[in-house]
Amino acid sequence: MSDLPDHDRGGAAALRVVLVDDHRLFRAGVRSEIGGRVDVVGEAGDVDEAIAVIHHTRPDVVLLDVHLPGGGGRAVLDSCTADLPEVRFLALSVSDAADDVIGVVRGGARGYVTKAISADDLVDAVRRVADGDAVFSPRLAGFVLDAFSTGTVAEDADEALDSLSPREREVMRLIARGYTYREVAKDLVLSVKTVETHVSAVLRKLQLSNRHELAKWAAARHLV
Amino acid sequence: MPRGPDGDHGVVSHPTSLPRRATRARRGRVLGGVCRGIAEHLGWPVESVRAAFLLSVLAGGFGLVLYAAYWAWLPIDDSDDSSAEPSTEGRDLAGVLGLGALAVGVVLLLSTRGVDVTGSWSVPLLLVAVGVAVLWRQSDDSRRAALLADVGASARVTTQTAVRRSIPRILLGLALVLLGVLGVLASQGDLAASLRGLAAALLALAGLALVLLPFVLGWWRDLAAERRARIRSEERAEIAAQVHDSVLQTLTLIQRSAHDPDEVTRLARSEERALRRWLYAPVGDPGATLVAALETEIADVESTYACVVELVHVGDVARDDRVDALVAAAREAVVNAAKHAGGTVSVYVECGETGIEVFVRDRGQGFDPEAVPEDRLGLRESVHARMARVGGSVRVRSEPGSGTEVSLALPAPLGVRSWT
Numbered sequence: 001m002s003d004l005p006d007h008d009r010g011g012a013a014a015l016r017v018v019l020v021d022d023h024r025l026f027r028a029g030v031r032s033e034i035g036g037r038v039d040v041v042g043e044a045g046d047v048d049e050a051i052a053v054i055h056h057t058r059p060d061v062v063l064l065d066v067h068l069p070g071g072g073g074r075a076v077l078d079s080c081t082a083d084l085p086e087v088r089f090l091a092l093s094v095s096d097a098a099d100d101v102i103g104v105v106r107g108g109a110r111g112y113v114t115k116a117i118s119a120d121d122l123v124d125a126v127r128r129v130a131d132g133d134a135v136f137s138p139r140l141a142g143f144v145l146d147a148f149s150t151g152t153v154a155e156d157a158d159e160a161l162d163s164l165s166p167r168e169r170e171v172m173r174l175i176a177r178g179y180t181y182r183e184v185a186k187d188l189v190l191s192v193k194t195v196e197t198h199v200s201a202v203l204r205k206l207q208l209s210n211r212h213e214l215a216k217w218a219a220a221r222h223l224v
Numbered sequence: 225m226p227r228g229p230d231g232d233h234g235v236v237s238h239p240t241s242l243p244r245r246a247t248r249a250r251r252g253r254v255l256g257g258v259c260r261g262i263a264e265h266l267g268w269p270v271e272s273v274r275a276a277f278l279l280s281v282l283a284g285g286f287g288l289v290l291y292a293a294y295w296a297w298l299p300i301d302d303s304d305d306s307s308a309e310p311s312t313e314g315r316d317l318a319g320v321l322g323l324g325a326l327a328v329g330v331v332l333l334l335s336t337r338g339v340d341v342t343g344s345w346s347v348p349l350l351l352v353a354v355g356v357a358v359l360w361r362q363s364d365d366s367r368r369a370a371l372l373a374d375v376g377a378s379a380r381v382t383t384q385t386a387v388r389r390s391i392p393r394i395l396l397g398l399a400l401v402l403l404g405v406l407g408v409l410a411s412q413g414d415l416a417a418s419l420r421g422l423a424a425a426l427l428a429l430a431g432l433a434l435v436l437l438p439f440v441l442g443w444w445r446d447l448a449a450e451r452r453a454r455i456r457s458e459e460r461a462e463i464a465a466q467v468h469d470s471v472l473q474t475l476t477l478i479q480r481s482a483h484d485p486d487e488v489t490r491l492a493r494s495e496e497r498a499l500r501r502w503l504y505a506p507v508g509d510p511g512a513t514l515v516a517a518l519e520t521e522i523a524d525v526e527s528t529y530a531c532v533v534e535l536v537h538v539g540d541v542a543r544d545d546r547v548d549a550l551v552a553a554a555r556e557a558v559v560n561a562a563k564h565a566g567g568t569v570s571v572y573v574e575c576g577e578t579g580i581e582v583f584v585r586d587r588g589q590g591f592d593p594e595a596v597p598e599d600r601l602g603l604r605e606s607v608h609a610r611m612a613r614v615g616g617s618v619r620v621r622s623e624p625g626s627g628t629e630v631s632l633a634l635p636a637p638l639g640v641r642s643w644t
Contacts (some may be wrong), residue, residue, distance in 0.1 A: 116532065138570055142536035145574070176536045177583040177629070178570025 014039040015130050018057060020050040020076060021065040021092070026115070030063065033119035038126055046070045051079050059087060060130045064109060066093035066100045077107035090129045092117075098143045106207050111135025133196045134203035141176040144206060145169070162209050164202060171198045248298045255326070256295040256360075281329065288330065295360065348407025355400030358393060470498055490530040497523050514547050514580065515540045515573060521555040522571065529562035531569060539575030546614040547580070550634045553618070554582045556606040557630040561586035565627065579635040587627040607632070 015038045019027045022045050031040050042057045044050035047070030054062055054076070062080075064073045077089060091109040093100065101112050110129045113122065114137055125135040136144070148164045164172065167188075174184040181199070185192045249260035259277060263270035280287030330353075409418035474495040481487040501519075515537045522533045541547060554571070561569045565588020572583040611618045611632055622628035 116534075138534060138536045138572065142538055142572070145538045173572075173574070176538070176574075177572040178534070178568075178585045183626075 015061060015126060016041045016057065016059040017126060018042040018044065018050075018053055018059040018062045020044045020053075020062060020068065020073070022046060022068055023065075030122070034123050034126070037123050047072070047075045050076045054080050054084065054087060058084060061126050062087060062089045063092050063126070064089050064104065066091055066104050072100075073104045073109070074107045077104065077109060081108040088129045088132070090125060090135060098146065101140060101143055102147065102206070105140070105203070108207070110203065111137075112140040113137045114139060128196075132200075134199045136172070136175050136199055136202070138176050138178050141172045144202060145172050145176060147206075162205070164205070168198050168202050171195060172202060175199075246298055248295070248300050256291075257300075258291055258294040258298060261298055262294070281333070288326070348404040348411060351400050351404030351407060353404075355397045355402075355404060358397035358400065466502060470495060470502075486530050489532075490527060493532060494523065494527045497526070513540045513542055514551065514575065517543055517548070517551045518554060518571070518573065518582075521551060522558060525555065525558050525562055529559070529566075531562040531566050533558060533562070533569045533571055535571045535573070537573040537575075539573075541575050541580065546616075546634060546637070549610050549614040550580060550582065550616060550632060553607045553610040553616075553632055554584060556610070557582075557584040557632065560607075560630070561588070561628065564588055564591075577636065579633060581634075582632040583629060584632075585627060585629040590622045590624045590627050 017034075017038045017040050019030055019040060019042070021027050021030075024045065027043050027045075031043070034040070038061075041059055042053040044053045047068050050062075050064075050068070062076075064076060066073045068076065073089075073091060073093075080087060081089075089104075089109040091101065091104040091112040092115055093104075093112070094115045105112060110132075111125060111134050113125050113135060117125070117137070128135050144164075148162075148169075170188060171184055174187055175181075179187065181192055181195045184190075185195045188195070246265035247261050248257035249264060259273045260270050262268075263273040266273075277287045277291055280290065330350075406418075406422070409415065409422070474491050478488050478491050481491070515535075518537075519535060522535055525531070526533050543551075558569055558571060561584055565586035567587055570583075570585045572585075574581045607630065608618050611634070614634065616632060616634040619631040619633075620628065621631070
């Protein structure tokens with residue numbers, strides 16, 4: 001792993017990160033894996049602690065566990081996103097349940113990765129989120145395709161929010177197949193920047209759309 | 225659960241192997257299931273048992289008595305799968321008809337033996353008989369409901385509704401019996417005296433009920449509590465068994481192979497998968513769909529080749545021969561990726577209206593597909609040939625240095641608009 005190129009951008013200050021997870025061992029593991037490349041400024045093990053630490057440290061990125069004692073990652077998002085719009089959240093979970101994942105993304109997280117992610121990929125994802133981009137793991141891409149699966153091609157602006165454009169669908173399918181953004185760009189003959197734009201557009205639709213399936217997921221967990 | 229070798233001719237072997245007993249059948253019965261039960265026990269055709277009973281009825285009504293005795297004393301067969309029971313409506317009708325025929329038979333039999341069936345007491349007696357029959361059938365059904373409720377999650381609710389539903393029938397049976405008794409008494413003449421007697425008897429019964437009520441309620445509560453405790457301890461035992469067989473074993477193995485990170489990862493991964501399946505898997509046939517089958521295959525490959533396979537799917541379809549071929553081909557592709565590339569393998573399945581697509585991608589060295597020697601038949605034979613046989617197609621994309629992706633496509637069969 002260590003032979004991969006270092007992503008540090010010539011002397012730029014390391015990103016400030018807060019880890020929120022109720023498993024202390026997991027936090028310690030993440031800290032030791034990525035601590036050399038980002039600045040871990042705080043840790044929290046439950047919702048209240050997390051809200052306090054985030055307000056106090058104002059990090060660039062919060063790595064947020066979906067399942068937390070005291071209301072889940074969603075509760076942290078609800079009480080932080082309004083006050084601290086500059087703090088970005090990346091959901092990190094072992095959960096396979098679509099409704100959990102969709103819930104935190106709709107709550108404002110800018111991406112979702114599984115805990116099995118490698119340290120390099122995690123650092124990469126943190127950077128992306130800090131830059132304002134969206135981070136879609138293959139699994140999240142799969143959920144999105146599932147949720148928008150019956151979508152027809154949009155005809156007006158209202159519907160545009162409720163369905164993916166053919167291009168966005170292609171991008172999502174490649175991500176679900178395990179392609180990195182760079183590989184997606186190469187495959188579709190696009191620039192990486194364009195791929196990022198598409199992914200961010202999908203994230204926006206995911207957060208704003210009132211599609212039936214999404215509403216159903218949200219309603220089932222009282223997340224509307 | 226220890227499961228001994230099957231007993232004689234494929235009888236379901238219970239955990240505790242009791243000697244086989246005759247039972248009353250619940251399925252395929254006309255009346256109480258006595259004939260079918262005996263036929264199944266002895267291995268005779270059910271028709272001949274029925275004929276034997278009918279013939280013995282002619283022998284002075286002996287068969288009737290025998291049938292009633294069997295009905296009362298043979299236990300209901302509770303081993304068979306009662307979810308497959310045919311609609312109860314038809315069977316109820318058949319039961320009523322059967323009882324009616326039985327009653328007519330009794331009357332005819334008695335009349336041929338010179339008993340005055342038009343006598344004033346015979347009709348009330350018939351009423352009593354019908355009432356008793358209704359009550360007996362009721363106890364059959366409520367026992368079955370209780371048996372069903374035992375396995376259901378909402379045991380209490382089910383039992384309650386079953387009890388509530390059975391009340392009208394119990395009342396009907398009681399009313400019939402009471403009416404019949406009254407009729408018999410009336411036919412003996414002194415109705416007023418017998419009514420007085422009846423009232424006295426009822427009063428005595430009511431008194432007795434009042435005295436016994438607290439005890440009965442106590443027993444009932446104890447029974448319910450014991451049943452709850454039993455269910456809880458069974459659940460606990462199941463969890464303990466599961467944890468012991470899987471988690472504890474795996475933890476031991478992990479401690480023993482702490483020096484080998486690959487092995488530890490493999491063990492942890494397979495345990496995680498097993499636990500996840502146990503916790504979250506939908507109840508029912510585990511291998512009934514494409515994704516479920518693929519998950520099973522992938523778990524197998526992961527534990528054999530110590531790699532990580534990430535499965536993402538959109539939609540799912542029921543299995544059939546073509547889907548099974550697709551699963552087998554996908555497995556081969558995953559095995560190839562695991563063997564030659566290692567690391568993380570991504571599998572993506574999409575089921576749409578036009579068919580199913582499976583993508584298996586690795587991040588290995590890659591190879592030049594044109595340059596694969598003929599003797600490396602793995603991919604060619606097992607993947608291409610399998611897919612070709614079911615009308616599917618295979619595409620392999622690989623470049624040296626950027627991994628390999630195998631795409632399998634299975635078009636939907638003609639005439640099927642949607643598989644999802």
